[in-house]
Amino acid sequence: MAIIEVKNLVKIYKTGDIELRALNDVSFKIERGEFVCVMGPSGSGKSTMMNILGCLDVASSGSYELDGINVKTQNRAELADVRNHKLGFVFQGFNLLPKVDAVENVELPLLYRGVASAKRRKAAVEALERVGLGQRLHHRPSQMSGGQQQRVAIARAIVGRAPIILADEPTGNLDTKTTVEIMNIFTELHKEGITVILVTHEPDIATWSERVLRFRDGQLIADEAAPKGVQLDNEVKPEDI
Amino acid sequence: MEIIKTALRSLLGNRTRSILTMLGIIIGVGAVITMVAIGRGAAQQVEGFVAGFGSNLIIVFPAPPNSSGARGAAGSGATLTLDDSNAIANESFSIQNVAPEANGSAQVIYGNSNWSTSFTGSTPEILNVRNLEIEQGACFSDADVRSAAKVCVLGPTVVKELFGYADPIDAVIRIRNIPFRVVGVLKAKGANSFGQDQDDVIFLPITTAQRRLVRFGTRVDSVRRINVQARDRDSLTAAQDEVKAILRQRHKLTEGVPDDFNIRDLTEALENAESSAEVMSILLGAVASISLLVGGIGIMNIMLVSVSERTREIGIRMAVGARPSNVRVQFLTEAVVLSLLGGAIGIASGVGISKAITEFIKWPTLISPESILIAVGFSAAVGVFFGFWPAYKASRLDPIDALRTE
Ligand SMILES: Nc1ncnc2c1ncn2[C@@H]1O[C@H](COP(=O)(O)OP(=O)(O)OP(=O)(O)O)[C@@H](O)[C@H]1O
Ligand SMILES: [Mg+2]
Numbered sequence: 001m002a003i004i005e006v007k008n009l010v011k012i013y014k015t016g017d018i019e020l021r022a023l024n025d026v027s028f029k030i031e032r033g034e035f036v037c038v039m040g041p042s043g044s045g046k047s048t049m050m051n052i053l054g055c056l057d058v059a060s061s062g063s064y065e066l067d068g069i070n071v072k073t074q075n076r077a078e079l080a081d082v083r084n085h086k087l088g089f090v091f092q093g094f095n096l097l098p099k100v101d102a103v104e105n106v107e108l109p110l111l112y113r114g115v116a117s118a119k120r121r122k123a124a125v126e127a128l129e130r131v132g133l134g135q136r137l138h139h140r141p142s143q144m145s146g147g148q149q150q151r152v153a154i155a156r157a158i159v160g161r162a163p164i165i166l167a168d169e170p171t172g173n174l175d176t177k178t179t180v181e182i183m184n185i186f187t188e189l190h191k192e193g194i195t196v197i198l199v200t201h202e203p204d205i206a207t208w209s210e211r212v213l214r215f216r217d218g219q220l221i222a223d224e225a226a227p228k229g230v231q232l233d234n235e236v237k238p239e240d241i
Numbered sequence: 242m243e244i245i246k247t248a249l250r251s252l253l254g255n256r257t258r259s260i261l262t263m264l265g266i267i268i269g270v271g272a273v274i275t276m277v278a279i280g281r282g283a284a285q286q287v288e289g290f291v292a293g294f295g296s297n298l299i300i301v302f303p304a305p306p307n308s309s310g311a312r313g314a315a316g317s318g319a320t321l322t323l324d325d326s327n328a329i330a331n332e333s334f335s336i337q338n339v340a341p342e343a344n345g346s347a348q349v350i351y352g353n354s355n356w357s358t359s360f361t362g363s364t365p366e367i368l369n370v371r372n373l374e375i376e377q378g379a380c381f382s383d384a385d386v387r388s389a390a391k392v393c394v395l396g397p398t399v400v401k402e403l404f405g406y407a408d409p410i411d412a413v414i415r416i417r418n419i420p421f422r423v424v425g426v427l428k429a430k431g432a433n434s435f436g437q438d439q440d441d442v443i444f445l446p447i448t449t450a451q452r453r454l455v456r457f458g459t460r461v462d463s464v465r466r467i468n469v470q471a472r473d474r475d476s477l478t479a480a481q482d483e484v485k486a487i488l489r490q491r492h493k494l495t496e497g498v499p500d501d502f503n504i505r506d507l508t509e510a511l512e513n514a515e516s517s518a519e520v521m522s523i524l525l526g527a528v529a530s531i532s533l534l535v536g537g538i539g540i541m542n543i544m545l546v547s548v549s550e551r552t553r554e555i556g557i558r559m560a561v562g563a564r565p566s567n568v569r570v571q572f573l574t575e576a577v578v579l580s581l582l583g584g585a586i587g588i589a590s591g592v593g594i595s596k597a598i599t600e601f602i603k604w605p606t607l608i609s610p611e612s613i614l615i616a617v618g619f620s621a622a623v624g625v626f627f628g629f630w631p632a633y634k635a636s637r638l639d640p641i642d643a644l645r646t647e
Pocket of ligand 2: 046047048168
């Protein structure tokens with residue numbers, strides 16, 4: 001069974017009298033363990049799609065089933081639990097809590113899962129070590145570079161062992177070297193069987209994935225295999241840099 | 242625990258604002274505690290007065306000379322005598338104790354020690370009337386009163402000043418140079434609510450006092466006042482009527498001639514004072530509660546600001562799985578911690594101010610545990626009540642909208 005299945009999804013934004021169809025009749029399935037890129041020009045509805053997939057926003061119509069759960073039937077608290085257990089979200093703007101350090105940022109999903117403090121800390125440290133930030137446990141976001149902050153955000157997305165990672169332009173603000181580091185982490189997660197869905201503008205990035213969903217004007221215009229680019233940097237690990 | 246830690250950290254992150262917000266609660270709680278303490282202090286002073294006198298007490302005074310034409314004509318300064326007192330004791334049905342008083346102050350000497358104190362000549366009933374007990378020895382007897390014996394009962398302060406730690410019983414002291422044998426010592430009572438030492442006293446038979454130590458007006462047997470203790474609360478009115486009738490008859494006052502004495506119902510007077518002290522407590526407390534309310538509104542205001550400022554934080558928390566209830570509890574906890582902290586500081590300052598008032602203005606205050614408990618409960622309630630709306634608002638935010646705000 002597909003881990004994600006959307007059917008005839010429509011999202012309408014109303015700004016005054018103007019109705020804008022940010023998503024227009026979108027349907028697709030994603031199987032467990034896939035590595036999918038979402039591409040398309042600016043304003044084509046990629047973020048809108050991701051926010052709905054991430055249960056942060058709700059569609060105007062159409063259906064969305066996540067791991068067998070019909071999202072529409074869930075109330076606010078249940079949606080929070082779905083986000084907590086099933087999803088890890090990585091934002092372009094990191095969205096870390098500015099006043100607490102890396103460990104506490106990463107602990108957050110486990111806090112709301114009711115995990116005891118010591119266990120939480122251990123899992124957070126492990127997740128940070130995985131993304132290569134074992135040395136930056138107690139830095140606050142403001143004391144870290146963009147790449148480091150994004151790695152904290154990834155650690156936060158994986159700390160709860162969620163089966164799905166959603167990333168909306170996770171490398172949008174980062175330089176090439178850092179982008180490679182981040183993409184390596186996603187590739188690794190994918191290899192572990194986690195479903196990774198990633199929004200990007202850059203065709204280069206798409207070559208890391210298996211499948212590309214192309215959007216234009218709120219419509220899914222293509223669902224194709226990822227381009228086989230020359231992935232020179234593919235095997236570069238963060239610690240090599 | 243976790244939640245409280247998070248709340249504290251968030252409050253510490255905005256220290257100035259937190260303190261300013263708490264100020265409202267601090268002032269409110271401080272005011273409640275201080276005001277109630279002042280009110281209670283007044284009430285306690287009255288209560289102490291009652292305890293010092295015994296209950297159901299009526300006091301009969303001679304009328305002041307200028308207030309009674311009849312007596313002015315009679316040409317006498319004093320209208321109450323020992324015989325009046327005895328008549329009341331013998332003829333009234335509604336009374337329990339009658340203790341006439343003839344008092345004054347005197348220098349007392351024992352060996353090399355001397356001490357200036359006040360003495361009261363009375364009957365043994367004075368102990369009941371004044372709520373006194375004998376610690377050592379005995380009170381002088383009715384026979385001593387009849388024979389005008391030169392015996393006395395000393396308060397502990399007098400004993401300490403004259404005898405130190407020596408045994409005073411059967412020692413002979415000199416009051417205005419007249420030798421008196423000490424027959425008893427009173428139990429210590431301490432200072433009354435006006436700060437007077439109730440132990441710095443000497444009691445002796447009224448007859449002895451009249452003949453050797455004091456004189457009012459022209460008659461040897463006149464007394465300063467007569468304390469009459471009614472049998473119980475219900476007999477008070479009857480006792481007053483009886484006393485009045487007996488005295489009028491004895492003083493041969495015909496119909497229409499005003500009394501040449503005054504009867505004071507001490508119990509009633511004290512009850513009035515007590516209830517007005519009570520009313521004062523309530524009024525002061527009510528006024529202070531208003532400032533607590535204002536403090537609560539301050540908290541609500543700041544929490545609302547805080548929620549809108551931290552919308553993004555709320556969005557982040559929701560995105561990683563915080564339920565609406567988690568968010569609500571977080572903000573509610575902050576409000577409650579804020580108000581409880583303010584409450585604690587308010588209690589401390591209220592207690593401090595009350596103590597200072599007693600210390601410097603000499604106004605009695607009484608900090609009751611209940612008022613502290615109420616203050617704590619009230620400030621927690623203020624936190625919950627005024628924190629709820631902001632917390633609810635926070636919990637109703639849409640995660641995506643919250644994340645989009647800058
Ligand atoms: N909250 C909103 N209210 C009104 N219109 C919105 C809102 N969010 C997005 N839109 C509109 O919906 C359309 C799709 O926006 P979306 O953010 O999904 O695009 P995108 O593909 O992510 O673009 P980009 O690549 O620039 O991030 C755009 O036309 C945008 O203006
Ligand atoms: Mg976007």
